[in-house]
């Protein structure tokens with residue numbers, strides 16, 4: 600368990616167990632992300648997953664209106680929206696997830712430190728289509744159980760890996776959609792070389808998402824060469840939303 604998580608992972612679990620929105624029944628169908636990524640790639644555009652993110656432990660801070668922001672991302676061709684729901688460190692909330700899910704007609708990813716099935720029930724109730732699972736904070740058994748649980752809702756799991764060992768575990772668990780995070784969970788530094796090495800190691804049939812620290816179109820092109828199919832971008836788009844146009848155009 601990364602050190603900076605130890606202090607508050609208990610809060611995360613307790614929060615999850617509370618299931619504040621249990622009574623809010625889902626009103627919309629689940630939208631699959633993998634076929635949309637493939638289709639977009641075929642049409643020569645870059646599949647960008649735009650993340651609504653307000654704070655992060657690396658010091659990032661930016662406040663925007665979730666409705667306005669997600670609408671702008673959708674209008675300019677983002678393939679999906681990611682919404683951070685973790686509250687203690689990232690100041691995300693389930694409300695943002697619900698609001699974004701009601702606003703856009705593209706798939707929505709719940710970004711959190713998911714360790715219980717309750718969190719997945721909440722994701723479904725609030726309209727998420729994809730749920731993030733971070734290999735590093737789970738045992739292999741937990742990962743495989745949670746992955747299956749997500750699939751039982753017809754949602755997709757984005758399985759996040761940081762190194763070769765994570766990658767092997769994710770493959771054994773049958774992950775079809777994988778995120779390679781360039782941010783080291785402990786030092787919080789961005790390690791692009793490492794991300795590219797991992798991307799190159801992934802099998803062809805796995806849909807690969809490059810995550811964290813992406814700021815330019817040149818970086819997207821380079822990551823594409825290394826095998827990335829889609830790009831998850833938070834901070835740089837939250838700072839300058841107009842960059843979405845250039846990022847999407849292939």
Ligand SMILES: O=P(O)(O)OC[C@@H](O)[C@@H](O)c1c[nH]c2ccccc12
Pocket residue numbers: 650652683689710711712759780810811812813831832833834835
């Ligand atoms: O803001 P960035 O550097 O573009 O990164 C987005 C996303 O990859 C990052 O927010 C993230 C990746 N994995 C996570 C797990 C939990 C919380 C946040 C994350």
